[in-house]
Amino acid sequence: MSPGTGGALSSGDREHAVVEAVPTELFVNGQWRPSGGGKTFDVEDPSTGKVLRAVADATVEDGMAALDAAVAAQAGWARYPPRERGEILRRAYEVMMARQEDLALLMTLEMGKPVAESRGEIAYAAEFLRWFAEEAVRIDGGFAVAPGGSGRVLVMRQPVGPSLLITPWNFPTAMGTRKIGPAVAAGCTMVLKPASLTPLSMLAVADILAECGLPPGVLNVVPSSSAGRLMEPLIRDGRARKLSFTGSTEVGRLLLEQCAEQIMRTSMELGGNAPFLVFADADLDAAVGGAMVAKMRNIGEACTAANRFYVHAEVVEEFSRRLAEQMGSLRIGRGSDEGVDVGPLIEARAREKVRQLVDDAVARGAQVLVGGEPVDGPGYFYRPTVLVDVPPDAELTSTEIFGPVAPIIAFTDEQQVLAAANDSPFGLVSYVYTSDLNRALRVCERLEAGMVGLNQGLVSNPAAPFGGIKHSGLGREGGAVGIEEFLETKYVAVAT
Ligand code: NAP
Numbered sequence: 001m002s003p004g005t006g007g008a009l010s011s012g013d014r015e016h017a018v019v020e021a022v023p024t025e026l027f028v029n030g031q032w033r034p035s036g037g038g039k040t041f042d043v044e045d046p047s048t049g050k051v052l053r054a055v056a057d058a059t060v061e062d063g064m065a066a067l068d069a070a071v072a073a074q075a076g077w078a079r080y081p082p083r084e085r086g087e088i089l090r091r092a093y094e095v096m097m098a099r100q101e102d103l104a105l106l107m108t109l110e111m112g113k114p115v116a117e118s119r120g121e122i123a124y125a126a127e128f129l130r131w132f133a134e135e136a137v138r139i140d141g142g143f144a145v146a147p148g149g150s151g152r153v154l155v156m157r158q159p160v161g162p163s164l165l166i167t168p169w170n171f172p173t174a175m176g177t178r179k180i181g182p183a184v185a186a187g188c189t190m191v192l193k194p195a196s197l198t199p200l201s202m203l204a205v206a207d208i209l210a211e212c213g214l215p216p217g218v219l220n221v222v223p224s225s226s227a228g229r230l231m232e233p234l235i236r237d238g239r240a241r242k243l244s245f246t247g248s249t250e251v252g253r254l255l256l257e258q259c260a261e262q263i264m265r266t267s268m269e270l271g272g273n274a275p276f277l278v279f280a281d282a283d284l285d286a287a288v289g290g291a292m293v294a295k296m297r298n299i300g301e302a303c304t305a306a307n308r309f310y311v312h313a314e315v316v317e318e319f320s321r322r323l324a325e326q327m328g329s330l331r332i333g334r335g336s337d338e339g340v341d342v343g344p345l346i347e348a349r350a351r352e353k354v355r356q357l358v359d360d361a362v363a364r365g366a367q368v369l370v371g372g373e374p375v376d377g378p379g380y381f382y383r384p385t386v387l388v389d390v391p392p393d394a395e396l397t398s399t400e401i402f403g404p405v406a407p408i409i410a411f412t413d414e415q416q417v418l419a420a421a422n423d424s425p426f427g428l429v430s431y432v433y434t435s436d437l438n439r440a441l442r443v444c445e446r447l448e449a450g451m452v453g454l455n456q457g458l459v460s461n462p463a464a465p466f467g468g469i470k471h472s473g474l475g476r477e478g479g480a481v482g483i484e485e486f487l488e489t490k491y492v493a494v495a496t
Contacts, residue, residue, distance in 0.1 A: 011336065014105070015105065015109060015336060018102050018105050018106050018109070019052050019053055019106065019109060019200070020053075021102070022053065022106060022200045022203055022204050022207070023203055023204075023206075023207050024040075024053050024054065024055045024056060024200070024203065025056045026056045026058055026062055026066070026220075026221065026222050026223070027203065027206045027207075027210070027219070027220060027221040027222075028062065028065050028066045028069055028220050028222070029065070029066075029069035029072075029073075029216050029217045029220065030069075030210060030215070030216025030217060031216070033056075034056050035056040035057050035058055035059060035062055036059045036061045036062050036065075037057065037059040037062075039056075039057040039059075040054035040055055040056055040057055041054065041055060041057045041196060041223075041225040042054050042055075043055055043110055043197070043198070043199060043200055044110075044197075045109050045110065045112075046111070046112040046343075046344045046345065046346050046347060046379060046380050047112055047333075047334040047335060047336075047343060047344045047378075047379040047381075048334070048378050048379055049378055049379065049380075052109055052110060052200070053200065055199050055200070055203070055223045056223065057223070057224055057225050057226075058193075058222035058223060058224040058230055059230075060229065060230060060233050062222055063191070063193075063222050063224075063230045063231070063233065063234050064233070064234070064237070066191045066220035066221075066222050067162065067191050067220075067234050067237060067239060067240060069189075069216070069217040069220050070162040070163075070189035070190060070191050070217060070218075070220055070240075071162050071189070071239050072217055073189045073215065073216065073217030073218050074159075074161055074162050074188075074189045076215070077159075077187055077188075077189050077215065077217075077218050078158065078159045078187040078188075079187075080187065080215070082136045082137045082139060082185075082187075083136070083137055085136045085184055085185055085187065086132075086133040086134065086135075086136035086137055086185065087133065087213075088184065088209070088212050088213050088214050089129040089130070089132055089133035089136065089181060089184055089185065090129070090130060090133040091212040091213065092126075092129050092205075092208050092209050092212040092214075093126045093127070093129040093130040093133065095208050095211065095212060096122060096125065096126035096129065096205070096208060097122075097123065097126050099208075100119055100122045100123065100126075101119070103118075103122045103173065103201070103204060104118035104119040104121070104122050105118070105336060106200055106201060106204060107121065107122070107172055107173055107198075107200075107201045108335040108336050108343070109200075109335075109336060110172065110197070110198045110199075110200050110201065111169060111170070111172055111197075111198050111201075111335075111346065112299065112335050112343040112344040112345070112346060112379075112380075113298055113299060113301075113335050113343050114335045114340045114341060114342070114343050115335055115336055115337075115338065115340075116338075117297065117298065117335075118335070121171055121173055121174050122173060124174050124460065124462065125171075125173040125174035125176070125177040125178075125205075126177070127462040128174065128177040128178045128180075128181040128182075128462045128478065129177055129180075129181050130462075131181065131462045131463060131478070131482075132181030132182050132184065132185040132482070132483065133181075133185070135182070135185050135480070135482070135483045136184070136185035136186075139157050139185075139186065139483065139487065140157065141154070141155040141156045141157050142154070142155035143155070150496055151493065151494060151495060151496055152493075152494035152496055153491065153493070153494070154491070154492040154493075154494050155489060155490070155491055155492075156489070156490040156491075156492065157487045157488070157489060157490075158187075158487065158488050158490055159186045159187035159188045159486060159487065159488070160186070160188055160241050160242045160265055160486050160487060160488050161188060161189075161240070161241035161242065161488075162188065162189050162190070162191070162239060162240045162241060162242075163179075163183050163188045163189070163190050163191075163240060163241070163242040163243070163244060163486065164190075164191050164192075164193075164231065164234055164235065164240045164242065164243045164244070165179045165180070165183070165190050165191070165192040165193070165243075165244050165245075166192075166193050166227070166231065166243070166244070166245045166246070166247065166255075167179070167192065167193070167194050167195060167202065167246055167247075168195050168246050168247045168248075169195035169196075169197040169198040169346055170298060170301045170302060170303075170346070170402075171298070171302075172194065172195065172198035172199075172200075172201035172202060173201045173202070173205060175246045175269075176192065176194065176201070176202045176205055177205065178246075178462075178466075178477045178478060178482075179192070179244045179246075179267075179477070180192070180205070180209070180219060181482075182477070182482045182483045182485060182486050183244075183486050184209075184214070184218070184219075185483055185486075186483050186486035186487050188242065188486045189217060189218050189219070189220075190218065190219050190220065191220045191221075191222060191234060191240070192206075192219065192220065192221045192222070193221075193222055193223070193224060193227060193230060193231060194221065194223055195247075196223065196224065196225050196227065197346055197347065199221075199223035202221055202223075203221060203223070206219055206221045228254075231255075232258055235255070235258045235259055235261075235262065235264065236258065236261060236262065238262050240262075240264065241264060241265060242264060242265040242266070242267075242485075242486065243255060243259050243264055243265070243266050243267075244266070244267040244475075244485065245266070245267070245268055245269070245270075246269040246270075247269075247270070248270065248271050249270040249271040249426070249471045249472070252268045252270045252473070255268075256268065265485075266474060266475070267473075267474060267475035267477065267485045268473040268474040268475065269303070269466070269467060269468070269472075269473050269475075269477060270303070270426075270428075270468065270471060270472050270473040271303060271400050271426060271428070271471070271472060272303040272304060272305070272307070272400060272426050272428030272429060272468065272472050273307045273308065273398065273399075273400055273424045273426040273428075274294070274304060274305060274306050274307050274308070274428060274429045274430055274431065274449075275306075275307070275308045275309075275310055275420070275421035275424075275430050275431070275447075276290075276291060276294055276295075276306035276308065276309045276310070276430075276431040276433075276457075277310050277417055277421060277430070277431065277432045277433065277434075277443065278291075278309070278310070278311040278312060278315065278319055278433045279312050279414075279432075279433065279434040279436070279439065280312040280314040280315050281434055281435045281436050281439075282312075282315070282433035282434050282435060282455075283433070283435060283455070284315060284318060284319060284322065286433065286455060287319060287433040288319060288322045288323050288326065289457070290431065290433060290453070290455070290456055290457030290458075291306060291309065291319075291323055291406065291457060292323070292326055292327075292457070293457035293458050294306035294431050294453065294457035294458070295327075295404070295406050295457075296327075296330070296341070296342070296384065296404060297457075297458065299342055299343055299344075299345060299403070299404055300401060300402060300403045300404040300405065301345065301346060301350075301402050301403065303400075303428055303429075303468075303472075304428065304429045304451075304458075304459060304460065305400075305401070305402070306406070306431055306457070307396070307397075307400060307401055307407075308397050308407060308409065308420075308421075309323075309406055309407065309408045309409065310409050310410075310411050310417045310420060310421065311408055311409070311410060311411070312410070312411060312412065313410045313411065313412050316388075316408065316410040319408070320369060320386060320388050320408050321369075323386055323406060323408075324369035324370040324386040327370050327371065327384035327385070327386050327404070327406065328370040328371070328384065330342050330384050332375060332381055332383070332384075334379070342381070342384055342404060343381075344379040344380040344381045345380040345381070345382055345402075345403055346380070347380060348380055350380065350402060350403070351374055351380040351381075351382050351403070353402070353403075354374075354382050354401060354402070354403035354404075354405060355373075355374055355382070357394075357395055357396040357399060357401055357403075357405070358372055358373075358385060358387070358396070358405055360394060360395045360396070361387055361390055361391075361394035361395070361396055361407060362387070364391045364393060364394050365389060365391050366387040366388065366389055366390040366391065366394060366407065367387065367388050367389050368385065368386075368387060369386040369387070369388055370383075370384065370385060370386050371383035371384050371385030371386065371404070371405070372385050372387075382403050382404060382405075383404070384404040384405075385404060385405040385406065386406045386408065387405065387406065387407045387408065388408045389410075390407040390408060390409050392409070392420070394407065397409070398424065400426075414439070414443070418443065418446050418447070421447060421448075422446075422447065422448045424470075425470055425471040426468070426470060426471050426472045427448045427449045427450060427468050427469040427470035427471070427472050428449060428450055428451065428467075428468035428472035428473070429449050429450065429451040429452065429453065429459055429468070430447040430449040430451075430452050430453070431452070431453040431456075431457060432444060432447070432452060432453070432454055432455070433455055434455070435455075440454055440455075448469065448470065449468065449469065449472075450466075450467045450468040450469045450472060450473070450476075451466065451467070451468070461478070462478050462479075463478065463479055464478055464479045465477075465478060465479035465480075465481045465482065466478045466479070
């Protein structure tokens with residue numbers, strides 16, 4: 001994808017050129033090809049509801065062809081020099097950054113987020129390729145003298161094998177590179193199924209990786225309008241040795257059941273319900289700023305989005321007033337228009353869910369400080385919303401909102417707020433604002449979450465281990481451990 005659209009075109013022409021430049025066929029064994037069934041499905045712009053492009057709709061036979069290609073390429077790819085695997089990733093990082101503007105616009109058009117955020121996601125996504133380019137040459141093993149003196153313990157690290165990757169629509173590029181980066185670095189081949197709402201971004205990345213020298217069959221991309229029908233036979237086939245999934249807990253649970261049959265390795269990045277705790281001793285400017293990031297990044301459509309704000313009774317009024325002021329001043333509009341802060345939600349169903357959750361909270365006694373309703377007109381917009389006096393039984397305290405809504409609940413006691421924060425089957429991320437070091441460490445230790453933002457509203461970082469506990473998932477992506485998910489350990493008992 002290199003439309004070379006520069007600044008000379010009108011914004012409409014530039015959007016058209018960027019969308020038209022993406023390959024929309026299946027990417028199998030290094031070739032772009034139509035669906036075997038000849039079918040396509042439409043990808044829409046959620047800010048207008050208009051169709052952007054039709055994308056090839058993979059059949060089960062297409063999926064099997066992709067798996068055949070991945071299996072055939074596996075042995076050769078595992079022997080490929082690690083430095084060369086790393087250099088392919090490094091080149092792809094450079095190309096993604098050189099094309100950041102076009103890739104960002106493409107993502108905004110299919111997903112809706114403001115283009116400034118899309119630029120950020122492209123940089124974040126590309127960074128996974130750079131990070132794992134550096135990790136590819138650091139895969140090591142071990143050698144030890146057995147404790148008894150005779151015999152040696154040799155430990156090798158080897159690629160898991162052909163891997164199935166399934167990604168969601170909310171971070172269409174980064175959720176893909178967070179899996180592709182370590183799989184390439186470890187020497188695994190892949191079949192990737194992107195979300196049907198946003199396949200274009202991943203097709204653009206596949207195109208870049210091919211351009212940067214990734215051998216045929218190593219990465220195969222099969223968009224589909226019927227995910228379950230396509231993926232279940234690939235999982236049950238038995239030749240794939242790993243499934244890495246990012247998406248809802250509901251689908252993750254189903255996939256774990258399917259993987260159990262083949263005792264397949266799994267990584268699961270699932271849903272969240274992040275609590276955001278503000279103690280009375282917190283720096284309120286920082287807490288409100290952090291709340292804006294933790295709530296409004298990606299229009300609230302993030303697994304890491306703050307879902308429940310617990311604010312100490314001494315500061316709750318001030319915090320709520322300031323948050324409502326900032327939320328109310330955000331500019332709503334098409335994400336591709338510069339200066340827009342809040343784009344549309346992904347689809348009509350998603351907006352309807354947000355509307356119902358807010359209406360339920362209000363019916364149970366919550367007060368609307370700002371927002372509280374959808375925006376009329378085309379596209380699936382919902383106003384940034386702050387709710388106070390939210391009762392604990394309101395449905396949005398236990399459901400992932402996935403929209404621009406901040407429910408605030410007052411508390412007075414540390415034990416009480418920790419119990420409330422942990423009273424959830426999810427455990428992805430929590431946020432804590434306090435200036436008391438002892439309290440900070442105590443609370444971080446006791447929060448049941450895979451990640452904690454301490455006095456900061458953003459935890460995502462390619463150099464750090466991302467992931468959750470409880471129903472939020474299994475395994476970690478990124479950081480030094482990210483590559484482990486794609487490696488097996490082999491022990492060789494050496495006679496001496
Ligand atoms: P989703 O409905 O679970 O879909 C995720 C992916 O799974 C999509 O590619 C989807 O395909 C596919 N899929 C759906 N049903 C399937 C099935 N039966 N078999 C195989 N694949 C299937 O989730 P989503 O709505 O796209 O994403 C939002 C969820 O992802 C939220 O819960 C969010 O918290 C979570 N998430 C977690 C993380 C994390 O790192 N923990 C990061 C981002 C998002 P289709 O698109 O065709 O339905």
